[in-house]
Amino acid sequence: MIGVNPNSAFPALTELPLLWLVATLAAFQFGVWLNRRCGGIAVVNPVLIAMAVLIAALLISGTDYAAYMSGGGSVVGAVLGPATVALAVPLYNNLHHLRRAALPIVAGVLAGGMTAVTSAVGLALWLGGSVEIAKTLAVKSVTAPIAIGVADQIGGLASLAAAFAVLTGVAGTVLSIAVLDRGGIKSWKVRGLATGVTAHGQGTARILSLNETGGAFASLGMGLNALFTALWLPAVVALLVL
Amino acid sequence: MLIRNFLILLAFLFAGEIIHRVLRVPLSGPLIGMVLLLLAMLFRKPDESFQATTRPLLASLALLFVPAGVGMVNHVDLLQRYWLPVLVATVVGAIASLLVTAWTMQLIERIQQSAGAEQEAGDASPVVELSKPIPVGEQQ
Numbered sequence: 001m002i003g004v005n006p007n008s009a010f011p012a013l014t015e016l017p018l019l020w021l022v023a024t025l026a027a028f029q030f031g032v033w034l035n036r037r038c039g040g041i042a043v044v045n046p047v048l049i050a051m052a053v054l055i056a057a058l059l060i061s062g063t064d065y066a067a068y069m070s071g072g073g074s075v076v077g078a079v080l081g082p083a084t085v086a087l088a089v090p091l092y093n094n095l096h097h098l099r100r101a102a103l104p105i106v107a108g109v110l111a112g113g114m115t116a117v118t119s120a121v122g123l124a125l126w127l128g129g130s131v132e133i134a135k136t137l138a139v140k141s142v143t144a145p146i147a148i149g150v151a152d153q154i155g156g157l158a159s160l161a162a163a164f165a166v167l168t169g170v171a172g173t174v175l176s177i178a179v180l181d182r183g184g185i186k187s188w189k190v191r192g193l194a195t196g197v198t199a200h201g202q203g204t205a206r207i208l209s210l211n212e213t214g215g216a217f218a219s220l221g222m223g224l225n226a227l228f229t230a231l232w233l234p235a236v237v238a239l240l241v242l
Numbered sequence: 243m244l245i246r247n248f249l250i251l252l253a254f255l256f257a258g259e260i261i262h263r264v265l266r267v268p269l270s271g272p273l274i275g276m277v278l279l280l281l282a283m284l285f286r287k288p289d290e291s292f293q294a295t296t297r298p299l300l301a302s303l304a305l306l307f308v309p310a311g312v313g314m315v316n317h318v319d320l321l322q323r324y325w326l327p328v329l330v331a332t333v334v335g336a337i338a339s340l341l342v343t344a345w346t347m348q349l350i351e352r353i354q355q356s357a358g359a360e361q362e363a364g365d366a367s368p369v370v371e372l373s374k375p376i377p378v379g380e381q382q
Contacts, residue, residue: 024305024308024309024312025305027308028304028305028308046304046305047304047305047307047308047311050305050308050311051308051311051312051314054308054312055312055314055315058312058315059315065312065313065315065316068309068312068315069309073309073312074309076305076306076308076309077306077307077309077310079299079306080272080306080307080310081255081271081272081275082248082251082252082255082272082299083299083300083302083303083306084255084272084273084275084276085251085254085255085258085272085275085276085279086251086276086279086296086299086300087276087300088254088276088277088279088280088283089279089283089288089292089293089296089300090300091276091280092280092283092284092288093293101351103350103354104346104347104348104350104351104354105347107346107347107350108343108344108346108347108350109343111342111343111346112339112340112342112343112344112346113339113343115335115338115339115342115343116335116336116338116339119331119334119335119338119339120331120332120335121331123327123330123331123334123335124324124327124328124330124331125327126327127326127327127330127331128324128326128327129324129327129328129331130320130324133320133324133327133328134327137327137328137331137332137335140331140332140335141335141336141339143303144307144310144311146270146272146273148270148307148310149269149270149271149272149273150270152270153270157317157320158310158313159310159311159312159313159314159316159317160313160314160317160320160321161310162307162310162311162313163310163311163313163314164328164332165307166307166311167328167332168332168335168336171332171333171336172336172339172340175333175336175337175340176340179337179340179341180340180341180344183340183341183344183345185344185345185348187348189347190344190347190348191344193343193344193347194339194340194341194343194344194347195340197339197340197343198336198339198340198343199336201303201304202304221343226273227273227276227277230269230270230273231269
């Protein structure tokens with residue numbers, strides 16, 4: 001897991017053990033700090049900032065991605081598996097909402113999730129994107145750990161899927177309330193579900209900061225959308241032989 | 243307790259990976275693990291210590307996909323070529339998915355609401371609880 005080259009007794013600075021683990025944590029912390037300095041607005045996204053800083057650092061130092069991963073990046077990535085399993089907990093805690101309004105919730109999540117996929121794929125292909133890019137965009141509304149797995153499975157690019165999921169999270173979080181207000185949606189339950197389906201974890205965190213019930217519905221929307229999309233998308237892609 | 247709780251998560255993750263690999267279930271290992279854990283919790287309520295362990299893990303979920311996102315560095319050429327479709331699909335797709343989710347949920351709620359009202363007028367069966375409408379326009 002901690003891939004340090006054991007053969008180099010005097011490693012160059014960019015091969016310091018765990019250098020990139022420290023860099024990843026520091027870049028993320030810098031993003032969190034910058035976000036707070038900017039009054040917590042969604043556009044200044046810690047993940048986006050961390051990614052930009054680290055990509056710049058890799059390009060400047062001439063380090064390739066494989067070296068980044070073996071130099072500590074994979075340590076952070078390895079926690080993703082257990083964290084994804086842990087997503088069952090907020091889902092479990094919000095199941096009572098599902099029992100009370102199962103049909104509207106399930107219908108909303110399915111319709112919204114399918115819209116997210118078809119609109120992204122359709123727009124991307126229409127604007128001249130490649131099939132590979134379209135397939136990668138298909139999973140963008142699903143929370144990143146699951147997006148990576150599904151993208152890999154349907155023939156998209158796993159690393160880009162994570163980036164697109166983050167971009168969608170930013171877009172959905174920034175647009176959420178403004179768009180839903182204009183659409184005449186005042187109920188926090190509905191707002192929460194729509195934001196969770198569209199902007200997964202980032203949207204859920206934002207709604208949770210505004211309204212607790214809304215946050216519960218957002219978390220339910222995120223979890224169900226991840227589950228449903230992971231179930232139907234690979235099947236549809238296989239049927240269409242994309 | 244921290245170690246026990248982490249072992250529980252890893253056990254479900256492993257079970258998920260094994261099912262994914264051996265039975266060739268077309269879902270990722272972590273996702274199968276998540277579903278298995280959800281089912282297990284329905285049979286046995288998770289204790290507070292387990293919930294407490296998952297909280298910081300989920301709170302830092304965003305950090306965990308930074309390394310995967312950095313993998314974009316291998317696709318700089320693709321992004322240079324396709325930045326427009328990516329940007330439009332992301333922004334317009336988000337608007338479409340927000341509105342369709344919200345409108346669908348609200349529509350079904352209203353249908354249930356009117357159906358529930360008729361049913362209540364007819365008989366007061368305990369099934370009404372299921373179709374109990376969510377107050378639309380609730381704001382805090």
